[in-house]
Amino acid sequence: MENYLTLQYLILVLLTRVYLMQTDHFPFIYCVEKLYQEKKYTEWETCFEELDLDPKPVLDCYNSGIGQALGLQYIDEVNALEPPKQYVPWIVVDGNPLYADYTNFVRDVCKAYRGSNIPRACLGITRPVTIGPNRVGLHVNEL
Structure with missing residues (x-):
């Protein structure tokens, strides 16, 4: 095998x-x-x-x-992953493993996103928050 x-x-x-x-x-x-x-x-x-x-x-x-x-x-x-992979799927967002909560990875990625163009997947589950000049963060709406 x-x-x-x-x-x-x-x-x-x-x-x-x-x-x-x-x-x-x-x-x-x-x-x-x-x-x-x-x-x-x-x-x-x-x-x-x-x-x-x-x-x-x-x-x-x-x-x-x-x-x-x-x-x-x-x-x-x-x-070389940090933290080291423990099982599959091993999803890390902003250095934090999602562990068993990986099914909500879009929410976590949207929450960690910093940029000017909001990804389409984040629309509807987030709202923009200004975090500095020309930078927008996304606040995840409570579901």
Whole structure:
């Protein structure tokens, strides 16, 4: 099983590089995770066909050695997280891990946002607060 997890991990890393749109790679990640939960470790390639994604650019990248380098780079980045990752998903906003409250990450990101252009996801759950010249913070409305 270890080899399948390693291969799946590298494919998922490459997928996010080849298919840059989240609308392409998120469903693939979901598909692979679902197969993993069903203990169908070797069937990850079926996700390409199921989602009508061309596997060739991802597999070419994997076979070229770039996949291994990217996988090692991602491992280094995860190992360097502060605070250190304890489980998945590990979401940190402004240096504070969200722990089990990660389902409200949009709220936390909006609360931490400092900038002049309010992200669309924050509209309706926040209100602007002036925090200095040309800087706006967002106050999260009580839900």
